[in-house]
Amino acid sequence: MYPAEFDYVKVSSLEEAISLKQQGDENSILAGGHSLIPAMKLRLSTPKKLIDISGLxxxxxxxxxxxxxxxxxxxxxxxxxxxxxxxxxxxxxxxxxxxxxxxxxxxxxxxxxxxxxxxxxxxxxxxxxxxxxxxxxxxxxxxxxxxxxxxxxxxxxxxxxxxxxxxxxxxxVNPMNANSCYVKFPQPASRYPYVGCGVALSSSGGNCSDIRVGFSGVGEWAFRDAGIENALKGQALNSSSIAAAAEKAAEGKAVLSDHFVSEEYRRAMSKVFAKRAITKVS
Amino acid sequence: MKVSMRVNGVDHEHDVEPRTLLVQHLRENLRLTGTHVGCDTSQCGACTIHVNGEAVKACTMFAIQADGAEITTIEGLATNGELHPMQKAFWENHGLQCGYCTPGMIMASVDMLKNNPNPTEEEIRHGLEGNFCRCTGYHNIVKSVKAAAESMQGGA
Known part of the structure; x- marks a missing residue:
């Protein structure tokens, strides 16, 4: 597949990249290219100029x-x-x-x-x-x-x-981030996540003192899940409190549906993967 | 635009359109057709080559991004007519059926062993996540990589 035509500039400073980017919003930054080039090949993206920053x-x-x-x-x-x-x-x-x-x-x-x-x-x-x-x-x-x-x-x-x-x-840098993980349910061919769940958790005396939960792949954009966080904060960490909190996954959020995975299934898997992620750091 | 790169030890300079993909440049300008185009969407790995010593999907890189780079393709693996141990292992273990995915499989496997010279079967399967065999001949591909790892460890 051939992308549309474009001009190419490899910059040697960040300032040069910023100034070229400001000359027109049809100009795109090129780093590793592994999101941009596939989009260009599908002509979802047709930049006028590629500003290659890979040399910085x-x-x-x-x-x-x-x-x-x-x-x-x-x-x-x-x-x-x-x-x-x-x-x-x-x-x-x-x-x-x-x-x-x-x-x-x-x-x-x-x-x-x-x-x-x-x-x-x-x-x-x-x-x-x-x-x-x-x-x-x-x-x-x-x-x-x-x-x-x-x-x-x-x-x-x-x-x-x-x-x-x-x-x-x-x-x-803090103990909560040092006790974090990300688990994922990948599409078997593309490897994109149907559900990706990040959790950072701190505990004291067996109780959850703080928790942050982020979801990738579930909604139209990534979101933090306050439902899970509020359900677990201050609670004793055990399998039933974790399961109860994970039940709140994506509650009130718009959840994606595609021809591989329906909204209902993605919602159900969000709960499963939230539970796995929280269990891993508890 | 002028683009120069060293491919399999030989310097090449060409004038290319910026939108020329690296795989297209290798196949059509340099006539190195051992590197295949499979899915053309960075999933199947048939176009895997080494750019500056790392496995890369040549369908997801423009030729101009490889300006000044050192590139190895499947044609550059053998030395003086002697097959690379990975090529030998694929031959001896029937690691290919139709052969379409083979150049990418071999280039990916060589890179894998560079990072992990003695992989387990599970590590080999994970290491080849970016390479699809549509004959589904994975069993013997994994066997081939294991055999190559053993022969390369043995100082072959």
Whole structure:
């Protein structure tokens, strides 16, 4: 399949990328290309100009800054899956990264690209919401941060403004994030999640002191599940309290339906996978 | 646009349209037709090659993104007429039926062993999640990868 024609520029600085992006919203940023190129081949996306940022090596690092884990937007899924820093401090993120697509896709696709694209069937968002991450973005008027809770705003929509680029993802370092996981029910061919559930949980004396739950693949965009969180907060952690909380999964949310998985089945599986994820970190 | 890359040890420079896919460039401009196009949607893995030492789906990359890259395709695996141990193992264990998925399977398997030289059967099956065999000949493919891992460990 041939994408529509486009011009191509490989930039050597972020400023150059921002300025090219601002010249027209038909211009698209190219990182790993594993969301954008398939969309271009289907002509769902027909950018006038591709701005290749893959040479900006300063955005390819993962580090622990004490208060947060800093992940450069150009880190590949493979890097995120294999990073000791991520596995120890926010395992929900390495769990999610390790089940995206397949090994070849994980070699090329980037965390920043995936989050900027914000596919409803992407894996990271559920984990990012559970981990209370912060997105660092840059535009021509400077930088700002966006909380994960405010970031996913619609189907393929995010709070990123025109001409803004996602440069870094920050995950707070705390015991709750260190006790997190992401579990997934994948479509067997495409590997996209029918249901992906991220959970971060802290407990004291056998009681759940705090919990954050994020779902990917279930709704038109990723969401936090306050129903589950409120049902479990302050409760003793045992199989019946976890099962009762998981029953609240996606309550009051619009749930996707497609020719593989009906709304009813996806809703039922959301409960099953919420229960598995919470059990894993309890 | 000018694009230059080193493919199987040979330097190539071509003028391509930016929208030329890497797989198309390899097959149509360089006439390296061992790399197949299967689904053309980054799922089946028939087009798997190595770009700078990593397995990549060549249908989901533009040729211009590979400017300056070092590329290995199935044609570049054998050395001096001697098959790569993975190719030998696929031959000896009947790891192919129609052969369409085979170049991608072999390139993916070589990359897998580089990261994990002694994989379990389960790890092999997970490692090949991105490669489909429509003959469903997975059993012997897994056997082939296991055999190659053993022969490569033995210093072959």
């Amino acid at each position: 090596n300063q955005y390819k690092n993962i580090s622990n800054n004490g208060s947060h884990i800093s992940i450069g937007a150009l880190c590949t899924h493979k890097q995120c899956a294999e990073s000791d820093v991520i596995q120890q401090n926010c395992p929900a993120l390495s769990d999610a990264a390790s089940v995206i697509g397949d090994p070849h896709v994980r070699n090329k696709g980037t965390i920043g690209g995936a989050l900027a694209h914000s596919d409803p069937q992407a894996d990271y968002p559920g984990a990012i919401l559970a981990l209370n991450a912060t997105m660092v973005v840059k535009g021509s008027s400077g930088g700002r941060t966006i909380a994960a809770d405010d970031y996913f705003t619609g189907l393929w929509e995010t709070a990123l403004g025109e001409g803004e680029l996602l440069t870094e993802i920050r995950i707070p």
